[in-house]
Amino acid sequence: MKGDSEESIDLLSFAVRLRRMTAEFNRIAHEFAHEHGLHPTDVQALMKIFDAPSPITPSRLREELNLTSGAVTACLDRLERAGHIRRVRDAHDRRVVHLHYLGAAQELAAVFFRPLGRSTDNVLRRFSPEELRTAAAFLDAMNEELEALRAEPGSH
């Protein structure tokens, strides 16, 4: 009976844990953006541009960040003006633009991710390889589910 009650407490508070973590990430990103004369949106966009396996397009970014096309154009204008990214026209389909990040963006990302990376490392050191595999699997499962939620139309 002890195991059972412990379990349900864990289940209930997972949502709170996840929300808190998201909020902390957001606050850090917000703070960072302000310190570097960027907007929260710009930081989100830069992260997306970084994490994309191949150069992302403005319309993809529009979907990812849930913005209107006008907002994306303005955001990319700011990032390009500040020397963080470059717009490159696709040779085959000349309507399409690919977003490449430049040196300035890489440096900025390094500055941004260093403290976050240290924090993550501190956490990783506390767990065994097997525990980390479990944690990674959990995060992967969450990301899968959240992405599935994105497709559902009547889900919210």
Next chain:
Amino acid sequence: MKGDSEESIDLLSFAVRLRRMTAEFNRIAHEFAHEHGLHPTDVQALMKIFDAPSPITPSRLREELNLTSGAVTACLDRLERAGHIRRVRDAHDRRVVHLHYLGAAQELAAVFFRPLGRSTDNVLRRFSPEELRTAAAFLDAMNEELEALRAEPGSH
């Protein structure tokens, strides 16, 4: 040697997993806010007001969301006008305001968290109680570290 290389791949990609999860949460919150005539900030504020163990104050909210006092006041005006929260003056220190959420906010939160809760449940079902304890411990450790990062002044 197999275990070693698998490990370092996991370590490197933890940051990406966490960023992706944060981004998914943000996108969902953004979408939800837009559908309900709220702002992303308003949704963040409501979640903070909900998750607080005891009624939170505007200045605490200011710290949590990293906003200026003017922005917080405007945000609370919107939430109060829409019937989600109520401002209550502290009887002992009449400078202080406590934020209470109302029925409208509870309903909204229920609508918001139902799909997220389903997604979370789907994930939780895939793991054993012991694995979930590990995942919860991991999230707790991350939250600890991220909160520590908040205090550090020269950290970014």
Next chain:
DNA sequence: ATTAAGTATCTCAATGATTGAGTTAAAGTA
């Protein structure tokens, strides 16, 4: 009591990001 300093919240003009409708240009389709 009185004064000074500190704190919590709010006000407001200026800034500027976001929206939403419409435009341009390129690609696919009949």
Next chain:
DNA sequence: TACTTTAACTCAATCATTGAGATACTTAAT
């Protein structure tokens, strides 16, 4: 060729956010 669709951009209007300052209240010192 004309029609539709798609990608990205433009621009006026809207409205959240900033940042400086005002207001009201509390606390500590004299």
